[in-house]
Amino acid sequence: MNPTRLTRSVGWAVICFLVLPITIVFPVSLTDKRYLSLPEEGISFKHYVNLFGSAEWLGSIGQSLYIGVVATAISVTAGTLCAIGCWRLSSRAGEAVRAMMLVPIVVPTIVYALGIYRFWVDLRLLDTYTGVILVHAVTGIPYVVVTVSTALAGFDARLEQAARNLGASAFQTLRRVVLPGILPGVVSGAIFAFIHSWDELVIVLFIASRAVFTLPRRIWDGINEHLDPTMAAVATIMIALTAVLLVLDLRMRRRKEG
Template identity: 65%
Template structure:
């Protein structure tokens, strides 16, 4: 009965309606970015690339892009190291302890961003990390850890523990086993987690508003300020560039997964 419903007209209609609901706002952004007007609207007389040119030549927009990229890169490195070590540790310890650690690691995904940001504001204030670049990197890095834990744990679930036992039996140390046996086998999971952590940091706005000064002006923050101050179509152009960049990262992740599965 359930299978007939999923494969029937009603199931297909529901699936396509949901997909259209999710994709339609993204599709509308492109013609708005190509408008020839000075405000957010669909093209009136002709299609224009002037707003893309504005973004790619404006020192303000380029500075925000560079800040977002730098923060995302640094926080992703932090997320990958901490998340990978956490996933490997959970893989090696008892199941009950593993579940407790994983719940703690996944809390940043469960707790609303604004609640987490308020907690960070009070905590970073005591540590003198407010209004500092390092504070933003740490905040983004911590909230990116769950993505790495999930993907690396999935990769470890398919790892044969006998390979580790064989390496240790041949005299390899724990660090050598980790470097030459475990990490190469779970590299696709690490790379996938890094991509999701990078995208998360790249798009994060709430924590930047709470813990960063105006000197830390990331791309989402500049878009937010632009929406509040004026409806410049350059924001739509930035949104299109962000969508394309995210799609490239997801395609790279998909290609790597297919390559690893084909081995």
């Protein structure tokens, strides 16, 4: 049942369609022109100089990092505990909680953005770090619950019982036995939650305006208003960051399997 040469070629062509268009931003970021184009007379790093000399871009990158890190910490803590709780219940109730956690993944973000905007108006949290961090943390929880649940499915429950029988307290068992066993899943969840916050635009468009101006928000404005090669430099850096996180995640997974 090996695929024919034609099938294989189509398969790889689709992979090229997935990857190659993204790589176009590398040469464009090195253009010597002031508009989006391929380098003509030579390569130039001036757009990177622009980027790293721009207080606006650096400010947005800093904000996104800060929001992402704090939100991820909350998502990972709440999500991991929740997944462990569901796993211990191992009943219909646990299943129901896990199913409920999938809702934020399938409901279009724009729908939620409408609701949270009105909610934050009432609570005076519009355009604040607290407001954005809370929202990113909560919408990141489902990703952590999914990855940690997957890790728990492969974790031997008898190890936990053994620890308890040998006299470890519930907290000790959690810290010394369960958590180390599912660590790759937790790290995976953390990476997912961070990328979720780092890349989130739709909600930020509604609940932040001036004080909080994250990186996706600045890219969005850039695409809609002035398309200049600095954007390509930003895109290049973001691609590099994603690639690093992906390799990190694949490493974790392989260690878990091996």
